[in-house]
Amino acid sequence: xxxxxxxxxxxxxxxxxxxxxxxxxxxxxxxxxxxxxxxxxxxxxxxxxxxxxxxxxxxxxxxxxxxxxxxxxxxxxxxxxxxxxxxxxxxxxxxxxxxxxxxxxxxxxxxxxxxxxxxxxxxxxxxxxxxxxxxxxxxxxxxxxxxxxxxxxxxxxxxxxxxxxxxxxxxxxxxxxxxxxxxxxxxxxxxxxxxxxxxxxxxxxxxxxxxxxxxxxxxxxxxxxxxxxxxxxxxxxxxxxxx
Ligand code: BTN
Numbered sequence: 001x002x003x004x005x006x007x008x009x010x011x012x013x014x015x016x017x018x019x020x021x022x023x024x025x026x027x028x029x030x031x032x033x034x035x036x037x038x039x040x041x042x043x044x045x046x047x048x049x050x051x052x053x054x055x056x057x058x059x060x061x062x063x064x065x066x067x068x069x070x071x072x073x074x075x076x077x078x079x080x081x082x083x084x085x086x087x088x089x090x091x092x093x094x095x096x097x098x099x100x101x102x103x104x105x106x107x108x109x110x111x112x113x114x115x116x117x118x119x120x121x122x123x124x125x126x127x128x129x130x131x132x133x134x135x136x137x138x139x140x141x142x143x144x145x146x147x148x149x150x151x152x153x154x155x156x157x158x159x160x161x162x163x164x165x166x167x168x169x170x171x172x173x174x175x176x177x178x179x180x181x182x183x184x185x186x187x188x189x190x191x192x193x194x195x196x197x198x199x200x201x202x203x204x205x206x207x208x209x210x211x212x213x214x215x216x217x218x219x220x221x222x223x224x225x226x227x228x229x230x231x232x233x234x235x236x237x238x239x240x241x242x243x
């Protein structure tokens with residue numbers, strides 16, 4: 001279906017703008033990119049630093065059949081699509097940190113925020129997918145973890161945000177269609193090939209569960225190999241940490 005693209009100089013959040021496009025009844029797939037965000041949102045209620053001109057802030061509105069349970073798998077599916085698109089454009093060694101961070105060896109390159117909008121009718125769900133990628137970012141005051149940008153990691157290349165945006169929009173459309181058709185199973189192996197937790201000693205459930213990272217199951221839960229056997233950790237649970 002056709003994309004309805006809204007290019008903004010400044011917005012509160014591109015996710016919020018996509019919701020407004022949807023609510024105003026715009027036809028097609030609502031998509032917003034912005035040069036900066038004044039209230040960028042991250043996962044778990046955190047803010048997403050969104051300086052002007054330096055990064056990619058992209059959101060898309062997608063509709064799925066199959067109820068709310070599509071969502072956990074969707075964040076992993078999107079990670080695969082984004083990672084593949086970035087490598088097609090010339091990046092290397094893109095890793096995925098469960099459930100949906102985009103990583104480079106030097107730190108976090110970007111994140112994906114999947115917000116459930118609601119159920120249109122029985123089993124038909126609307127979700128807003130937001131993708132933030134560090135492109136030219138040189139400084140990040142207030143960011144409390146190691147981070148990386150495309151420009152500083154792959155300096156031999158021109159990282160044009162328009163080209164990046166069009167590649168990512170196409171990648172998201174493609175993986176969303178494949179996910180709708182085939183389900184999560186076809187994404188399991190490609191996701192695991194990028195798993196940065198594999199083989200690492202990890203803690204979950206507020207430190208009460210410790211184990212070695214062992215990839216994901218067919219539903220996208222993260223697997224920990226513990227003394228008591230392999231335990232699946234769900235996306236809603238406390239985040240995984242390297243011990
Ligand atoms: C995370 O890792 O916490 C997810 C970050 C998602 C940030 C993007 S930037 C574009 C879109 N608009 C937002 O307000 N958030 C997402």
